[in-house]
Amino acid sequence: MIQRFCMHDGPGIRTVVFFKGCRLNCVWCHNPETKGAGQEIYYTPSQCIGCGACAAVCRHGAHVLMPEGHVYDRSKCRLCEVCTHACPTGALEAVSRLMSIDEILSEVMRDKAFYGEQGGLTISGGEPMMHPSATIALLQAAKEQGLTTAVETSGYFDPAWLPSLCRHTDTLLWDLKDTDPTRHQNNTGASNRRILDSLTLADNLHPHLVLRCILLRGINDDDAHIRAVAALYRQLKHCQRVEFFSYHPMGSDKSERLGTPAPGEPAWMVSKEALTEVKSAFWNYVNA
Amino acid sequence: MTFDTAYQEPRPVRLSERTRQFAYDSLHFTYGKDTARTCAVSLDHIPEFEQLSALDKYNAAIFEIVTKAPLRLCEGELLSGAATLGAAIDHMVPATYGGKLLWRSVSHLTLGFERVLTKGMNHIKQELQEALLRHTAPEKIQLVASMIHCIDCLAVWHGRYLEALRQSGEHSEALAHLQQVPFGPATNFFEAVQSLWFIFAFTRLCGNWPGIGRMDDMLGRYLTEDLQKGRVSLAQAREYMAHFFIKGCEWIRGTSYGTGDAQHYQNIVLSGVDEQGVDLTNEVTYLVLDIVEELGISDFPLTVRVNRHTDPALLRRMAEVIRHGGGIVAVYNEDLILEALTAAGHELTEARTFANAGCWEVQIPGKTYFTYAPFDALQVLQHTTLAAYDTRRVHAESYEALYRQYQADLQEAVEAVYQRKNYGSAFWNERAALPCSVVSLFTEGCAEAGLSYYEGGAIYTIASPHIGGVPDVANSLYAIKKLVFEEQKLSLAALLEILQHNWEGHEPLRQYVRHRYTYFGNDNDEVDEIAARILHDFAGMCHALQGRSFLSFPPGVSTFGRQIEWAPLRLASPHGHHKGAVLAGNLSPTPGTDCKGATAAIRSYCKADLRELTCGAALDIHLLPTLVANEEGMEALVGLLQGFVTLGGFFMQIDVVDRAVLRAAQQHPEQFPTLAVRVSGWNARFVTLHKEWQDMIIARAERGALL
Numbered sequence: 001m002i003q004r005f006c007m008h009d010g011p012g013i014r015t016v017v018f019f020k021g022c023r024l025n026c027v028w029c030h031n032p033e034t035k036g037a038g039q040e041i042y043y044t045p046s047q048c049i050g051c052g053a054c055a056a057v058c059r060h061g062a063h064v065l066m067p068e069g070h071v072y073d074r075s076k077c078r079l080c081e082v083c084t085h086a087c088p089t090g091a092l093e094a095v096s097r098l099m100s101i102d103e104i105l106s107e108v109m110r111d112k113a114f115y116g117e118q119g120g121l122t123i124s125g126g127e128p129m130m131h132p133s134a135t136i137a138l139l140q141a142a143k144e145q146g147l148t149t150a151v152e153t154s155g156y157f158d159p160a161w162l163p164s165l166c167r168h169t170d171t172l173l174w175d176l177k178d179t180d181p182t183r184h185q186n187n188t189g190a191s192n193r194r195i196l197d198s199l200t201l202a203d204n205l206h207p208h209l210v211l212r213c214i215l216l217r218g219i220n221d222d223d224a225h226i227r228a229v230a231a232l233y234r235q236l237k238h239c240q241r242v243e244f245f246s247y248h249p250m251g252s253d254k255s256e257r258l259g260t261p262a263p264g265e266p267a268w269m270v271s272k273e274a275l276t277e278v279k280s281a282f283w284n285y286v287n288a
Numbered sequence: 289m290t291f292d293t294a295y296q297e298p299r300p301v302r303l304s305e306r307t308r309q310f311a312y313d314s315l316h317f318t319y320g321k322d323t324a325r326t327c328a329v330s331l332d333h334i335p336e337f338e339q340l341s342a343l344d345k346y347n348a349a350i351f352e353i354v355t356k357a358p359l360r361l362c363e364g365e366l367l368s369g370a371a372t373l374g375a376a377i378d379h380m381v382p383a384t385y386g387g388k389l390l391w392r393s394v395s396h397l398t399l400g401f402e403r404v405l406t407k408g409m410n411h412i413k414q415e416l417q418e419a420l421l422r423h424t425a426p427e428k429i430q431l432v433a434s435m436i437h438c439i440d441c442l443a444v445w446h447g448r449y450l451e452a453l454r455q456s457g458e459h460s461e462a463l464a465h466l467q468q469v470p471f472g473p474a475t476n477f478f479e480a481v482q483s484l485w486f487i488f489a490f491t492r493l494c495g496n497w498p499g500i501g502r503m504d505d506m507l508g509r510y511l512t513e514d515l516q517k518g519r520v521s522l523a524q525a526r527e528y529m530a531h532f533f534i535k536g537c538e539w540i541r542g543t544s545y546g547t548g549d550a551q552h553y554q555n556i557v558l559s560g561v562d563e564q565g566v567d568l569t570n571e572v573t574y575l576v577l578d579i580v581e582e583l584g585i586s587d588f589p590l591t592v593r594v595n596r597h598t599d600p601a602l603l604r605r606m607a608e609v610i611r612h613g614g615g616i617v618a619v620y621n622e623d624l625i626l627e628a629l630t631a632a633g634h635e636l637t638e639a640r641t642f643a644n645a646g647c648w649e650v651q652i653p654g655k656t657y658f659t660y661a662p663f664d665a666l667q668v669l670q671h672t673t674l675a676a677y678d679t680r681r682v683h684a685e686s687y688e689a690l691y692r693q694y695q696a697d698l699q700e701a702v703e704a705v706y707q708r709k710n711y712g713s714a715f716w717n718e719r720a721a722l723p724c725s726v727v728s729l730f731t732e733g734c735a736e737a738g739l740s741y742y743e744g745g746a747i748y749t750i751a752s753p754h755i756g757g758v759p760d761v762a763n764s765l766y767a768i769k770k771l772v773f774e775e776q777k778l779s780l781a782a783l784l785e786i787l788q789h790n791w792e793g794h795e796p797l798r799q800y801v802r803h804r805y806t807y808f809g810n811d812n813d814e815v816d817e818i819a820a821r822i823l824h825d826f827a828g829m830c831h832a833l834q835g836r837s838f839l840s841f842p843p844g845v846s847t848f849g850r851q852i853e854w855a856p857l858r859l860a861s862p863h864g865h866h867k868g869a870v871l872a873g874n875l876s877p878t879p880g881t882d883c884k885g886a887t888a889a890i891r892s893y894c895k896a897d898l899r900e901l902t903c904g905a906a907l908d909i910h911l912l913p914t915l916v917a918n919e920e921g922m923e924a925l926v927g928l929l930q931g932f933v934t935l936g937g938f939f940m941q942i943d944v945v946d947r948a949v950l951r952a953a954q955q956h957p958e959q960f961p962t963l964a965v966r967v968s969g970w971n972a973r974f975v976t977l978h979k980e981w982q983d984m985i986i987a988r989a990e991r992g993a994l995l
Contacts, residue, residue, distance in 0.1 A: 005885030007915070007924040013887065013931075051796040088800035110811055111887045114931035118923065 001034075001096065002107050005114075010150030010171045012119025015108045019135065020096045022127040024154055025189035026177060028216055028264035030251040033095045034126035039079045040095040042257040043072045047091035054083035054092055074259050095258070101134070105141050112147070120148035120170075129157035129165065136161070139168035152212075155195040155202075162198060166205040174199060175212050178220045179228035187219065196232075203236045210240055215278060216247040216268040226278055230285030244278050246270035291315070291584040292963050294613030294913045294944045299582050302523070303530050306364050311534045311583045315962050319360070320541035320549075323374035328382035328389060329356045337385055343430055345390065346723030347437050349383035350494055354445035357382075357493055359452050360538075361459065366478075366531040367485045368449050368462050370538055371492035377539045377552070381495040391722055393495030394741065395553050396646040399730035400654025401498075402506050404487045405480050408473040412729075413439045419735040428738025431745075434725040435735060442490055446471070477510040477520055478528055485532050487730075492539075492552075494726045499555035500588070501643040501653040505562065508570035515571065526575045533576075533585045540587060540973070542961055547849060547981060548972020552587070557643040559602060560593025560622045565640065569602060577605050577617070586614040586964035586971035591648060593622040594933055600926060607925035611916040615943035615966020618648065621933045625650055628899045628938075632842060647969020648939045649844060650904050655732045655747040659719075660903070661705045662850055665698065665822065666757030666871070669764060670859045672697040677788040677859060679781040687773045690780075691765065695825055702753055702829040709751035711744070711837045720744075749839050752903040755826050756847040757854070759808040759872035762819035763863040763881070766808075767801045769818075771862070783862065790860045790867045802864035802881075809877025811888035813895070819875075820896040827900035844903030847873045849968045852980050870984055873968055874906040879987045886911065886928055894935035901938065906969065909942045910988055916944055941966050950974060950986050 001018045009016050021037030022029075029035055033042070048070050054063040055070070062077040063070065072092075084094045108121050121142045128135040128151055139149045150171040166172070176199075177192070178184040184192035203209060213229055215221045233242055246269050252262040270278070289312050293299050301308070313319075329352040331337055337345065353373065360370035373382035381391040403412060413436060420432045446466070453463040462482070468475060469483035484506060491498050507529075514520040540549050558576060562568040580590065592606055609617050629639035634652065643653040651658050673694045675681035684690035709715055719742045728734035728741045739745030772780045777797075791798040806812040808819050823845065830843035847854075851870050860867045863878070872878040875893055882889055886909050893907045909928070915921055925942070932940050943966035953960035957975035965974045965985055974982065 003885075005887045005924075007920045011920075011923065013924050013927040049795055049799060051799075053796060088796045088803065090799075090803040110891060111931070113934040114887045114890075114927045116923075116927050116930055119927055 002104065004111055006122065009122040009124060009152060010120075010173060011148070012116055013111065013114045014119050014122045014150065015111055016122045016124050017104055017108065017138070019123060019125040019128045019131055021130040022125055022154070023130060023190065024127070024156055024177070026263075027187050028214070028247050028251070028268065030248060030263070031126065032251050032255045032260060032263055033258060037126075037130065039081070040258055041074075041077065041079065041081070041084060042093040042095055042254075043259065044091050044093075044257050045070075047089045049089055049091075051088065053086040053088060057082045057086045072259075101138050101141055104138060105145065108142065108147070109145060112145075115147065118148060120150070122150040122152060122173075124152040127154055127156065129153055129161060132157065132161040132165070136164050136168060139165075143168055155198045156190055157198075159194070159198045159201055162201055163205055166202060169206070171208045171210060172202060172206050173210050173212055174202070175214070176229065176232075177214060179225050179232065180220065183220060199232075199236070203238050207238050208240055209236065209238050211236075211242045213242060213244050214247055215244055215270045215275070216264070217270050217274070219268060221270055221274065221278065223281065226281050227285050230282050233286055242282065244275060244282065246275055291582070292614070292960075293584065294946055294949070295611045296913070296917055299584060299612060302578060302582055303527060307527055307530050307534070308583070310362065310364060311530070311537075311585070314534045314537040315540070315583070315585070317540060317542040319362075319370070319538040320377070322360070323372055323377060323539070323541070325374075326358050326372060327374040328380075328384045329353050329373070331383055331385045331390075341430075342721065342723050343434050343725070345385075346381075346725060347434055349381060349390065350438055350441045350726065351444070352383060353494055354441040354448075357445070359448055361452055361456055365459075365535065366462060366528050367482055367535055368453060368459070368466050369486040369489035370535065371489050372538075373493060373495075376492055376495040377541070379495070379497065382493075391495075393497065394724050394727045395497035396649070396658045396660070397656065397727065397731075397741075398499035398501040398555065398643045398645055398651065398653035399491065399727065400732055401484055401487055401501065401730060402654070404470050404730075405474045405483050405506055408469065409439055409442060409471045409487075411473070416735050423738045425738065431725070431728070431738055431740055432735050434723070435729045438725050438729050443471070445490060445493070446486070474510060477507065477514045477525060480507050480510040481528055481532055485535065489535075491726055491730070496727055497553045498727075498730075499553055499643065499645060499653070501555075501557060502560075502568075502641070503556045503576060504558050504570055504572040505568050508568065508572045511571050522571060522575070525571070526578055529572070529575050530579045530583065533579050533583065533588060537585060537587050542973060542976060547977065548967050548970070549976035551967070551970045551972060553646050553970070554588045555644050555647075556588050556590050557620070558590055558592045559598065560595065560620075561640055563637045563640050565636075567597070567599075569599065573602070574605060577609050580616050581609045581612065584612060584614055584616075584962075584964065586616045589618065589647070589970055590616055591618045591620050591644060591939070593620045593625075594929060595622040596933060598933075603926045603929050604922060606929065607916070607922045610925055610942050611913075611921060611944055613913070613944040614964035615941055615971050616964075618939065618941040619929055619932065620648075620650075620939055621937050623933065624899055624936055624938060628902045631899060632840075632902045644904075647846070647848060648904050648906055648941075649752060649846075650902065651750065652748060654730065657731070657741055657744065657746040657749045658752070659709065659750070660752040660754045660844060660846070661709045662754045662756055662846060662848070663701055663705055664757045664850070664854045664857070665701070665755050665826075666760045666764070666861075667854065667857055668697050668701050669694055669761050670861075672700075674784060677784040679784050679788075682780065682784060684780060687765075687769045690768065691821075694761075694765070698822070698826060699829050702826065702833075705753045706833050706836075706841060709839075711839055744838065750842060750903075751839050752842050752844045753830055754844045754846040754903070755823075756845070756850055756874075757872065758819055758822055758845060758875060759878055760861060760863070761822055762815055763807045763878060764861050765818050766815040767805055767862040767864070770805055771801060787860045787862060791864070798864045801862065805863070807863060807878060807881040808872075809882035809889045809892045810884045811891040816892045816895040819892070823896040823905075824900060827897075831900070842902035843900065845875045845901055845905035847968070849873065849981060849984065852984055870980070870987065873984070873988065874908055876906075876908040876988075887931065890928070890932055890935060890937060890940070894932075894937050898936060898938040905938045907937065907940045908966070908968065908988065909940060911942065911944050913944055913946050941969070945985070947986060950982070954979075954982050954986070
């Protein structure tokens, strides 16, 4: 997916290209549609008018028009996308699309007039570095067109790619899920050791690093985590800033359309006031 | 005491508590409501009034207005003069005979106020007396004499204010300023502001709705000199100027008005180059932005002339004001407009003086009679080209053939507009019979020609055909092109049949055209090029009319909200809308069809060669408050403005609106008396709009260029 006129994913006006696939399995994932590397189908019942166009073209019996309405049986679906082309309302929609680097770039270049000196391309996901050569090729092509580049990453990828990633990236947006190793393991399904090692490595290679820390109430909003982030920030030489933001259940609408369980609970949201406190605690630790 | 904002933080405070209180009262209708006390003056006592000529009746009316209109001195006000007669707010000359108002007043113009500041009314009177001697025809002599009479009337009104100020004993500074201006030239900044206000208030007192024009150009030189000589501080100047804006709200009554309560066309144009091509941005430019940022006064729509070299600091200041909502600051692409005006035959030095009329219609201020003629290009397509979907009467072998038929029908529509507005038409004759000496007085050419503003006395007499509905014509043609001629899903006759029945029984197909095609406003070249082609053809048809009479017919694009009154006349559309839907405004995307954000909407709009649309073409952009929050939001707004100029836009109005707040205001108007929104070329308090206008604004903000 490509989203234009974004301004919270790096400096200036940006076009964000979302890659599909991520090796982490965060329980709060807010982009569940980009978690799996393969194609998926969105189904939005509120848009369905029960016309039966999908059932007429599906050769696997995944769509059935019952008296009470349309039923989509995902277990029978072969992801052939035929129904998404037949559906007139957009109730059935393919999550992703295969695009060449040139195709992506020409879409990104459409907003060149708005980028100014700061804006440009951001690659996000999923984890862009699950597809390191494509990511790097796209970054390189964007740089050749004079665009600034940003990459949003969890840092969970083979650090051997770091030097070439950093060479073509102006801003590295590093999503730091948690500093606590056990919680990280439990909540994302992976150790954070490699991530933290890579972060140190990236810091040596990259001048514009931004740490983005998601906070979830009752999970990682404790003082020890904030202190650890502050300690990390002090260690890093090139970290421009740290952004704290609250978990938001915006992934649940998308997971509903994907037919998967909702990621997280509204109770995990951190209030505006609590967020302000975290920020001031963070700066106290940094300056201590 | 707070002023409405859509931003997460309150508006900044720079002005004194007293001035802020004055603003608060004015914005809460204290003075607007006061105008209800005296709606108009009566001419009943004038002997043999009915035997008088129209001009003599008018002369008597102006005299009666200046002698009888209530004066208003507000406590602590720094400027004097007030347009206190209620009928003026309803676009009438506030004078009655036998209980009836006699004449409609003049709007859609920016007068030549600059000469009043630099030369003074005494000098202007002298010039008129000289002009009087040059005329021999009695009607010309009478006209110029009437203009002189208006100056004498101004002197009477001025005298009454001087006397009132003397008697109050509390306004000694204001008295001193008013003793110098507007009859003498302004000698300092305060006098210049007073002079401009007084003359503006006088023309409004007599019922007219003029724009102000290039305020920073007119006032900047006085402030620069005063600052250099240490005669005034910036804070003092800001305070003083604030009273101009506060007093300018004296016509708002907070009552329902259909199109809103603030549509008095009191436009101000800021920044840009001077006649020599030098950037004239000065302290006044920034003071105006300071004032509207603090007080949220949306009653003077501001348009900033931006070009490729505009200081990013100014763009940044504009963004900071825009984020508070209310749609106060709009933007002109100066580079493109200068190209458009010179291509239309203006000398570059004159083109550089451009300001606007009404909403954003470009004109040379102080020299121009302006009227426009709107028409609905979508009805041309539906009722003429597609014969109201009568399948027996529509035949098109190909998309191109269909387009050519439309082109011919459009040509006829433009010709009809020309006939309707040209010299000698019923419209023209009706207008020319209206006396309007107060306006002629400040319009270059009238005294020399001995013709009034309405008789063609201005240097330029303009009747601008305004095409509306273009995005929906392009979307309709695009849907037909795809569905019938490319995908061949059904025949044209079959589609027309379906449309004739308002899509009934064909919901899947209607959903298909709505969801499967990407329409104007999403940067889809294929449909954007159709819109560009229509506009190019339309512009060519208008330009071909030039020279057929002394009127000029510069093409423009607008709906100004007419999509509401056109809705019941429109049929079901090929791009999936039912009969009677409220569709696209101005040159903006059809509501609900744009989903790629503001940059894509701007790109779609800019694909037309907007230089050909001399009078202007407006794009409306609506952003969510969260989008312009914080530093990133400011950068984004600056980026949008710069991109708009680079890509060749003409005029863009940006509003920051929260749909939830608008819906709440619709439910509980009493809680939102002052919430301002951009309507279309003007701003209004949301709750004073009639429901269909409120719905239009909510729908526009619904998905819009929002993301």
